[in-house]
Structure formats: structure tokens, C-alpha cells
Amino acid sequence: MTEANATALIVDDEPDIRELLEITLLRMGVECQSAGNVTEAIQCLMNNSFQVCLTDLRLPDGDGIEIVSWIQKNQPELPVAVFTAHGNMDTAIHAMKAGAFDFISKPVELEQLRSLINTALKLSCKSEQSGENILGNAPAISRLHKQIAKVARSQAPVYISGESGTGKELVARAIHYQGGRSDAPFIPVNCGAIPSELMESEFFGHKKGSFTGANADKQGLFQAADGGTLFLDEVADLSLEMQVKLLRALQEKAVRPVGAEAEIPIDVRILSATHKDLAEEVHRERFRNDLFYRINVIQIQLPPLRERSEDIPLLAEKFLEKFASDCGLETPSLTPDALSALQIYSFPGNVRELENVLERAFTLCEDDQITLEDIQLPQPLTPQKEEIPDGSSRNTPEMNESYESLDEYLEEIERDVITQTLEETRWNRTAAAKKLGISFRSFRYRLKKLGLDD
Numbered sequence: 155m156t157e158a159n160a161t162a163l164i165v166d167d168e169p170d171i172r173e174l175l176e177i178t179l180l181r182m183g184v185e186c187q188s189a190g191n192v193t194e195a196i197q198c199l200m201n202n203s204f205q206v207c208l209t210d211l212r213l214p215d216g217d218g219i220e221i222v223s224w225i226q227k228n229q230p231e232l233p234v235a236v237f238t239a240h241g242n243m244d245t246a247i248h249a250m251k252a253g254a255f256d257f258i259s260k261p262v263e264l265e266q267l268r269s270l271i272n273t274a275l276k277l278s279c280k281s282e283q284s285g286e287n288i289l290g291n292a293p294a295i296s297r298l299h300k301q302i303a304k305v306a307r308s309q310a311p312v313y314i315s316g317e318s319g320t321g322k323e324l325v326a327r328a329i330h331y332q333g334g335r336s337d338a339p340f341i342p343v344n345c346g347a348i349p350s351e352l353m354e355s356e357f358f359g360h361k362k363g364s365f366t367g368a369n370a371d372k373q374g375l376f377q378a379a380d381g382g383t384l385f386l387d388e389v390a391d392l393s394l395e396m397q398v399k400l401l402r403a404l405q406e407k408a409v410r411p412v413g414a415e416a417e418i419p420i421d422v423r424i425l426s427a428t429h430k431d432l433a434e435e436v437h438r439e440r441f442r443n444d445l446f447y448r449i450n451v452i453q454i455q456l457p458p459l460r461e462r463s464e465d466i467p468l469l470a471e472k473f474l475e476k477f478a479s480d481c482g483l484e485t486p487s488l489t490p491d492a493l494s495a496l497q498i499y500s501f502p503g504n505v506r507e508l509e510n511v512l513e514r515a516f517t518l519c520e521d522d523q524i525t526l527e528d529i530q531l532p533q534p535l536t537p538q539k540e541e542i543p544d545g546s547s548r549n550t551p552e553m554n555e556s557y558e559s560l561d562e563y564l565e566e567i568e569r570d571v572i573t574q575t576l577e578e579t580r581w582n583r584t585a586a587a588k589k590l591g592i593s594f595r596s597f598r599y600r601l602k603k604l605g606l607d608d
Contacts, residue, residue: 160275161185161202165195165209165221166237171262175208178264182271192216196224199232206274207234208258211245219252226253233274233307233334237262243405243448250451256309266407269381269421270309276334277307287324289469292462298325301454306332311404311449314427316456319506322427323387325454330383335423338382343375346391353396355412358403364413376409376420383423389449390428390435394442401445424449459501459508466497466508473509474524477516481602483595486522492529499531517596569604572597576606 160183164175167190176186187202189195191214199207199221207225211218218236225234233255238246246257255277256270288298305312306329314322323342330340348356355365359374375384386392392400403409404424408417426449435441459466470488478485488496492515501507515528572586579585587597601607 159185160205161187162271163187163189163195163198163202163204163207163209165189165191165207165213165218167191167210167212167214171210175262175267178267179271182268184271184275190214192218192220195221199225199229204232206271207232208237209234210237211249219249222249222252222254230304231277231307233277235270235274247447247451250308250310253308254310255307263419266419266421273309273334276337288321288328289472290462290465291468292457292465294457294462295465298454298456302328303332305329305452305454307334308452309423310451311424311426312452312454313432313450314425314454314456315432316427316429317458317502317504318429319501319504320456320458321505322429322456323385325456326383326385326387326425326427329425330385330423333383333423335382339379340383340385341375341379342385342387344387346388350393350396353393354399357396357400358409359411361411361413364411368413371411374409374411376403376422377418379422380420381422383425386424386426386449388428388430389426390430390432390441392441394440397442397445401442401448404445404448459504463497467493469505469508470496470512473512474516477513477599481599481607483599484522486516486519486524488524489526491526492524495526495529495531517592517599520593520595565604568600569606572600572604572606 162179162184164172164179164186165188166172166175172188172190176188179186184206187198187204189198193215195207195209195213198204207221209218209221222234222236225232230253234253235256235258236246236249236254237260238249238257239260242259246259249257255274258266258270288295288302302325312326312329314325316322326342327340330336343356355368355372355374357375359372359377360368362368362371403420406417407421408419410417432441432446432450436443436446467488470493471485474488475485496508496511503510511529511531512524514530515524518530519525519528572590575586575589576583579589583597583601584594587594590597592600598607
């Protein structure tokens with residue numbers, strides 16, 4: 155469905171192509187104006203209002219990139235897509251870096267064109283959404299919100315880099331939901347969590363009988379995200395073999411399910427992230443340079459929490475309000491010395507670690523007040539030496555990659571202990587809390603968190 159009274163500007167020096175595009179768009183309910191060169195196009199843009207612009211790259215009096223650049227400078231809210239020769243990804247990426255909304259290969263496939271137009275027009279009538287879960291007032295966060303708003307208007311692949319716990323998926327979701335694909339699926343996938351032997355099937359799907367255990371046709375992640383966004387978290391963990399197949403899917407805008415004879419066209423925006431230094435992974439030949447070039451059209455670098463410590467009071471308040479709301483308790487306050495300790499701690503685990511520290515303090519505190527003793531900040535991590543192929547070494551922070559599995563294990567032990575104590579006290583919660591040597595408040599919160607409150 156297109157926006158009422160939408161008008162498109164088509165820029166191409168070939169009358170037959172202009173006519174084909176005009177007929178296609180008119181059937182979609184989109185009015186059209188045409189220009190045959192750069193000069194005519196800019197004159198049209200100065201004198202009229204458009205909701206989308208389509209331009210060829212090769213024009214008699216210049217380059218379509220000139221039109222893209224003019225629009226970026228003078229009408230940045232206008233989505234502009236470029237036509238490129240089939241398979242010429244270098245040109246397409248250059249256009250998107252210049253500010254193009256998307257690209258489409260010649261000869262034009264009309265279904266792809268319709269999808270592109272619909273997505274572009276949604277941007278013209280979309281209300282502004284902010285990444286409300288990306289909290290903070292630090293300059294780095296203000297810049298981040300502006301970056302998100304800008305890249306959300308594009309279809310260019312975005313690479314989100316930053317340390318573990320900085321909120322890369324939150325940023326990816328904000329980009330998706332502020333863009334023209336917000337009504338379509340947002341599919342996040344942790345590339346490091348998929349077994350290598352299942353990766354192709356998970357990404358591209360498979361046909362029944364294509365391998366042992368394939369008892370039915372299965373839709374892949376690309377197909378599930380069709381029309382929307384596929385977020386590749388920890389993309390550096392993809393095997394080199396899978397990187398080749400992913401690159402082809404991105405270049406061809408099509409996937410071939412395992413066991414299928416034909417490719418399936420897909421319309422997916424790719425956002426990717428990793429806590430690793432992807433350029434370094436390329437240098438060490440663990441990540442393909444051509445794939446890095448393809449997914450890194452636009453890069454967003456997330457700041458670590460230690461570089462925006464002024465946001466810690468706000469983040470702490472929001473986390474504590476959430477914990478209290480979840481279990482129906484009053485929101486505790488932080489004593490000045492506890493807050494000061496949080497602001498000077500380096501937080502190698504970033505916002506995720508801050509949340510974990512506060513959640514533990516919430517369960518331990520008395521009288522709705524969190525003290526310095528309650529927050530129990532860990533000792534600074536000891537730097538580890540990482541060997542580099544040239545024989546040198548460098549200091550890197552020790553990263554705790556097993557947090558989730560360890561937490562699950564400890565929760566299971568805690569659940570068993572609490573259940574046993576409740577049985578011993580005939581499910582008298584006050585008596586059970588006393589027997590365990592913790593406050594009733596802490597006991598009540600743990601019951602809620604472990605699903606034992608009923």
C-alpha cells in the first residue's frame with residue numbers, strides 16, 4: 155500500500171525505461187515526473203515536492219551520484235534509489251555511502267521495484283520514533299540517536315561495533331523500528347550460537363529429504379525476515395565457508411534452500427554487530443575482506459559505559475524501577491557513596507554489568523536503600539596477554555563469555571535450595587527467609603525471579 159498522492163521523480167536518459175517505470179508506478183497509485191539528465195533532475199527537485207526519487211547512475215551530463223549528493227544536502231528527508239549494472243556491487247556501495255536509500259540492478263525486476271517504492275514511501279509518512287530503550291544524556295548518546303535517525307532512512311547495511319554489553323541489539327532494533335520496514339519482521343540471530351553443520355539450513359532453509367533428519371520443508375532466517383531486517387549479532391563468529399554463502403546471498407538478493415534447485419528472491423536489510431575488532435579479524439584472515447566491505451557500508455561505534463559515566467544515575471534509576479515493578483516493591487534509592495562508587499568503576503561488562511550489579515544489590519538491600527556494601531563491585535579485571543602472529547603481545551581485558559550459562563546453573567541451584575527450605579517450613583515464606591538468613595524483601599524478589607512466587 156502506498157501513501158496517497160505520492161509523487162516520484164524518475165531520472166533516466168532512456169525514454170523506454172522511463173516509460174516502463176512510469177507505468178509500473180502509476181499502477182501503484184504513484185504519480186510520476188521524469189528527467190533525462192542531472193540538470194533537469196535538480197531543476198525538478200527545486201520546483202516540486204517528491205516522496206521518492208529513482209535515478210540512473212550514468213547520465214549524459216554527469217553522474218547520478220551528483221543527484222544523490224544534492225538531495226543529501228538540500229532535501230535529506232527524500233529517499234533516493236539508484237539503478238546499477240547487474241552485479242556491480244562496488245558502484246551500489248559507493249552510492250549508498252553517498253546517501254542513497256537503496257539500489258536496484260538493471261534490468262529492473264518489477265517486484266523488487268514495487269517493494270523498494272513501498273518501503274521508501276513508508277518513510278515519508280512515518281512518525282518520528284526514538285530508541286526509547288537507549289537511555290542517556292551524554293554527548294555520545296545524543297550523537298548516537300542522530301546517527302540512528304539518519305541510517306534508519308536508508309536501506310544500506312549497517313555494522314554496529316562496540317564492547318560486550320553496550321547495547322548493540324537495542325541500536326539495531328531502533329534502526330529497524332524507525333525505518334520503512336518497521337511493520338515487517340525484525341529477526342535477530344546470534345551467529346556464534348548456531349552449530350556450523352546447521353548454519354546453512356538455519357540461514358537459507360531446506361527442502362524435505364535434503365539431509366538426514368530433514369523431515370519437512372523449513373523456512374530459513376532470510377525468508378523469515380523477508381521485507382524486514384535480519385540482525386546478524388556476533389557476525390565475526392561465522393565460518394569462512396558460511397561467509398562465502400552469505401556474501402552471495404547479499405549480492406544476489408536471493409537464497410537457495412539446502413536441497414532446492416532454484417534460488418528464492420529475498421528483500422532483507424542486513425544489520426550486523428560484533429564485540430570483536432572486525433578489521434583485525436580481516437587482517438588475520440579470519441573474516442573475508444569482501445564480506446566486511448559489503449556489510450560495513452555504514453558503521454556505528456557504540457561508546458563503552460566508562461566513557462559516559464554521567465549517565466549512570468539515570469540508568470540506575472531505570473533499572474531499579476524495573477526490578478521493583480516486576481515484584482511489586484518500592485523502588486530503593488542509592489546512597490551517595492554507592493552512586494559515587496558506580497560512577498568511578500570501569501564496568502568492563504558495560505550496561506549489562508551495571509544491570510547485574512544493581513539487580514544483586516536490589517535483593518540485598520534493607521529499608522529501600524542501596525548502600526556501598528550492597529552493590530559489591532568486583533575487583534578490577536587482570537589484563538590478559540593475547541599473542542599476535544608477529545610474536546608480540548598486547549593487553550586485552552578478560553571477557554566473561556560464560557555469564558549466561560553460569561547464571562542458569564546458579565539459578566537452578568538457588569531454586570533447589572529455596573524449594574527445599576520452603577518445604578521444610580511448610581511454605582511459610584517469613585520462616586524460610588529467616589532460615590536462609592536473608593531479608594523477606596530479598597526472599598520475595600528471588601521467588602519472583604525464579605518463578606516460584608505462585
